[in-house]
């Protein structure tokens with residue numbers, strides 16, 4: 001697998017690992033952040049909703065308490081049959097009616113069970129007495145139940161079937177100076193308006209509800225869940241908050257939170273929160289206890305609606321883009337600074353291995369690979385230089401060897417191989433140009449005897465001298481050589497018959513004369529032949545040899561020229 005494939009594979013692996021890790025980290029982090037944020041929002045929302053409810057009720061409760069403390073009303077409650085007390089009380093009640101927000105009130109007297117009421121339309125002016133509360137009637141049970149409980153203040157969502165109204169009732173017990181309960185006063189708030197103002201807030205993802213001390217739902221956007229007349233219902237028949245949750249664990253969780261808040265009533269403003277599922281969606285439930293009214297305020301936050309995870313997707317997009325750009329840049333850097341230089345270096349190495357020093361332009365980034373490429377380039381140049389030097393030396397040596405192979409080491413003349421080549425060249429040239437050339441075959445006379453008499457070394461000296469005289473006797477462009485032993489050959493080109501004869505004679509005479517000067521005179525015989533175009537090497541040598549033979553046979557120290565077609569011409573000394 002190539003380095004490039006491996007790096008690309010590595011990059012792909014890194015992308016997958018980084019993406020998976022980022023996705024997990026994102027999920028954990030976003031979940032954690034959303035939870036933390038949700039808890040804080042729930043706390044703020046609970047306090048805000050509680051404040052709104054209390055703000056809305058505070059004034060009414062205050063007025064109701066004030067009404068319950070009215071001495072006029074208390075006196076009347078103790079003696080309800082006295083007309084003067086009643087007239088004063090009705091006046092007082094009507095003045096409170098104009099102050100209550102709902103412009104309605106009720107007063108119930110324990111003494112005779114009489115229930116008084118007037119509404120905003122003042123429908124019951126002069127006729128505030130409505131009916132007599134009956135302990136046996138379920139609809140009236142609330143009155144007797146509250147008196148029995150002795151709770152001074154109570155909020156109650158209750159339909160008044162006789163009056164045909166459903167209201168959030170503020171009930172305050174009326175006590176005389178001996179603390180005896182003498183009646184109950186209060187006002188009602190229109191439930192629909194109240195629910196709209198407090199509970200039906202138009203905020204997507206936020207659900208607010210209020211439950212009483214026992215967990216019975218009192219204010220909720222869905223009226224079907226409201227536990228009307230909760231106070232008179234036995235436990236187990238109430239619409240408690242756990243009805244909103246399907247999962248038993250959620251029910252337990254919420255009831256547990258209510259219990260913890262009940263157990264610590266002094267922790268004012270403390271908010272309990274936990275996750276629950278409502279309508280199949282995960283919600284964060286925040287619960288606070290409102291000691292002023294004895295209710296719990298519950299806020300359910302649908303975090304997916306309030307802060308959809310899709311809002312965080314741009315973060316992922318930014319991350320992934322950054323990741324891809326980073327990996328792209330990384331790949332670019334790897335490619336330009338590592339892969340490409342390595343590939344060009346590899347090509348260069350292959351070229352050098354194949355014997356070529358024409359290197360491609362090497363990438364040399366400023367790193368180890370760049371330095372390696374630089375070293376390689378210098379090494380290649382150095383190798384190229386050495387190789388060229390070596391090649392030159394080898395060529396020179398080969399030339400020298402070639403030359404030596406054609407030189408006779410004793411005389412320095414061409415040897416038989418050298419003469420063969422010259423002869424061949426001349427044969428070719430003669431064929432091409434149609435002109436002949438001459439050849440002389442020379443053999444020292446009685447050389448054996450010289451050797452025998454004077455010794456082999458003296459024989460060598462004579463051979464060397466003959467070579468010198470031979471060179472001096474021929475033209476600069478002729479080719480004298482030693483054929484072997486005491487035989488010499490001269491190739492004469494260009495040449496004609498007279499020239500051939502003339503030079504042969506000159507050589508013979510030179511050797512004769514010079515030989516005399518050595519103190520041990522000697523001569524040589526010469527056989528010549530004027531070659532014609534088309535003559536083969538064998539024929540040429542045969543004719544020259546034949547001419548030499550004639551010269552020897554003719555008495556030595558003479559020149560004999562052989563003609564191919566003519567009679568041989570013998571030149572004698």
Ligand SMILES: Nc1nc2c(ncn2[C@@H]2O[C@H](COP(=O)(O)OP(=O)(O)OP(=O)(O)O)[C@@H](O)[C@H]2O)c(=O)[nH]1
Nearest residue numbers: 443444445446447448449451456457459460485486
């Ligand atoms: N000193 C010496 N002698 C050589 C060399 N090569 C050959 N010889 C001798 O040269 C002699 C050649 O003799 P031949 O050419 O056969 O006979 P010749 O004595 O010259 O008689 P003719 O040629 O008939 O005149 C032999 O005795 C060889 O041993 C050499 O390099 N040095």
